[in-house]
Amino acid sequence: MNPKFLLGVCVGAFVFCSCQKNLTEKADLTTRPLDKNTAAAAASSDALDAILKDLPPSTYLLKFDNTLPVNPYITRKVYGTLSENTLVPISKFGIRGLESIGYTLWPPRKIPFPTGPTTCPDMLLRADIAQRVVDLLKNVNKNWYDMTAVEVTQGQFVIGTAGYFKAASLTQPDVIDKNVIGQTALKNFRLILPDATKYSGFQRRDYGSFDIASRSASGDTYENIIGRIYPNSIGCFYPLDVSVLRYNLEKNYPGQFKFNVTQLPGGGEAFGE
Structure with a gap:
């Protein structure tokens, strides 16, 4: 199986989902030290590219649709070409309502909160790379302190905040x-x-x-x-x-x-x- 991953930290937007991560404030890079390989790569290129360099672009998707803060770590809006319509097993999301009517697969996209903003995931693969992405994002935005990587099937990860996974679990049949x-x-x-x-x-x-x-x-x-x-x-x-x-x-x-x-x-x- 080719590993794949999705990242989930969004505020934001159709089919070919447009996830907007809240990156309008000044980047906070003090949460924890970046590993030396990531920090070194940022001096000459994009640190997120450096983390993802060993993965085929078709196996992951990370989107940043809002204006990024000036920082040397994440410099583009989109990374990877994995389809936003990619289906993953639903069981790890705790969405009992949809499971009860027969859903075993779903596309982990934007989830509206009952009130307030929305949140959504991205996709990624390999546990070590997923964790490095999580660490980088926590350093770039202090609001992503509760971000985590969840393995939804072998070698396939969804990265998201606690808010995303909580909102997903509340989804009910309509x-x-x-x-x-x-x-x-x-x-x-x-x-x-x-x-x-x-x-x-x-x-x-x-x-x-x-x-x-x-x-x-x-x-x-x-x-x-x-x-x-x-x-x-x-x-x-x-x-x-x-x-x-x-x-x-x-x-x-x-x-x-x-x-x-x-x-x-x-x-x-x-x-x-």
């Missing part, structure tokens, strides 16, 4: 799970909504567990194909299940959706706006 999805097999579809979209009933951005980061018969990933067609709401994959979901959405929320349907390589369907 009326979409009950009235729209019902008994539809979770592995047969994926519904994804943009962060800014305010459709009635939707309390999450992701429903279902079809792997849209997988490659289609055309060689491109389903998320790329669908994203070019429907930059807003997305639904896919198996035609029968897609038709049921569309019917239930239009029945429960008449006039709210104006769906178009597109055939996908391999026989699947996508609908969206």
Whole structure:
């Protein structure tokens, strides 16, 4: 198995999640000393690059969408190319509500708190590298003092603050799970909504567990194909299940959706706006 990791410390933003880590204040580098290799690398390049240098970019993703404080350690907004739609086992997140309705996989993205800001994770791999990233981030921002790396499956880590994991654990089924999805097999579809979209009933951005980061018969990933067609709401994959979901959405929320349907390589369907 190729190890992978996600980092979770965000305040912030659709499908191809945009996580905003709160980095607008002056960097605090006094929390603990950086290890000598990281500190030395920062003198000539980016310290986060130095930590990640032995990992293929396709195996990790860290995003910083806000303005970074001036510091020699983290100098870019995005590190890695791992899909934000990557699914990981849900069991290590303590999300009993979703597990109770059959979820075994989910994309660890932005989680809204019941009140206040939002928080989200990033992905990474290898325990030693994940810990070095955690140590670096704690030094860069004193507000990340409770950040930790959780191994969600062998060699695959999610890095996040205690706030992220707490918010994730509070996620519960909603009326979409009950009235729209019902008994539809979770592995047969994926519904994804943009962060800014305010459709009635939707309390999450992701429903279902079809792997849209997988490659289609055309060689491109389903998320790329669908994203070019429907930059807003997305639904896919198996035609029968897609038709049921569309019917239930239009029945429960008449006039709210104006769906178009597109055939996908391999026989699947996508609908969206």
